[in-house]
């Protein structure tokens with residue numbers, strides 16, 4: 001490799017680590033830690049693009065690595081273990097099929113200034129190693145790679161995947177319950193929240209633009225309304241794809257075999273204030289989750305929505321007064337208190353279990369829950385030790 005190319009790769013790695021650390025910093029506001037990719041994307045993507053010369057896929061991969069590291073720290077906290085917020089120091093950089101091209105004996109990798117070509121040097125060329133086999137075989141598809149820099153050398157760990165996909169359904173099935181709503185588009189029984197703010201905001205903008213065009217009444221305005229409509233549908237659709245991906249990822253990460261939604265039929269009669277637009281968004285989201293989940297061997301089901309918002313997910317007591325406000329659930333019998341949408345998500349998961357009692361093989365046996373108290377954004381509170389600025393040794397990542 002020529003010296004200039006090595007410099008470009010080192011600088012790319014440097015900026016990649018900077019991007020990941022930037023996302024970690026943004027995730028922590030001194031009190032809460034944000035672990036949702038969509039929220040962190042909104043918050044950091046433009047900034048990181050401004051501050052670095054990284055390829056857009058590097059910006060996304062750096063964010064994903066930061067989210068993974070944050071999630072594992074949060075998981076430790078929830079088990080009562082101590083852990084500090086992650087810091088990325090070990091030099092590495094992620095590649096996928098959009099910022100790298102993998103060939104039999106070389107690859108081209110995006111850097112902060114165009115692409116460079118790197119020749120592979122297989123470990124121990126004389127022995128019969130499987131490395132080159134995987135790269136040369138048609139049965140294995142290269143899905144991405146991690147570039148490491150150690151002791152003055154670059155190492156490319158290439159990931160391959162067999163072209164036959166056999167989804168592995170987790171045994172002893174577990175359900176992820178999902179509640180859909182106007183304020184929070186989706187809330188899972190594991191305590192992940194996806195706000196509907198963006199969708200509601202875009203919708204509002206669209207309605208206003210359409211109204212002003214309608215006042216014109218010309219043929220041009222009419223055509224323009226249609227094109228605005230198509231653009232908006234695309235924008236909403238893309239956002240819903242993102243949320244669907246994250247819901248499926250949540251199910252995979254928490255090892256769920258089933259995802260339960262409430263039955264969408266007649267949802268506009270049940271939920272006051274629900275616009276046709278929301279119903280459209282819910283159906284889209286449900287469809288996207290269905291097919292994305294199927295690819296991962298997870299089944300998606302709808303359950304009867306009766307009383308999911310008024311029923312206590314802890315003791316089963318069902319009463320209208322359990323819902324003193326839109327956001328709060330407070331059981332009048334056992335005193336259980338939590339975010340109302342989260343309580344509903346648990347009930348939706350539990351409902352699927354009850355519906356399936358007595359059926360055979362593959363039926364779920366439990367609901368994946370978050371045992372903690374959640375705030376309205378579903379973000380996780382930081383333990384006092386971390387909040388007080390007690391930064392121990394950072395985990396090596």
Ligand SMILES: [Zn+2]
Nearest residue numbers: 312315331334
């Ligand atoms: Zn109760």
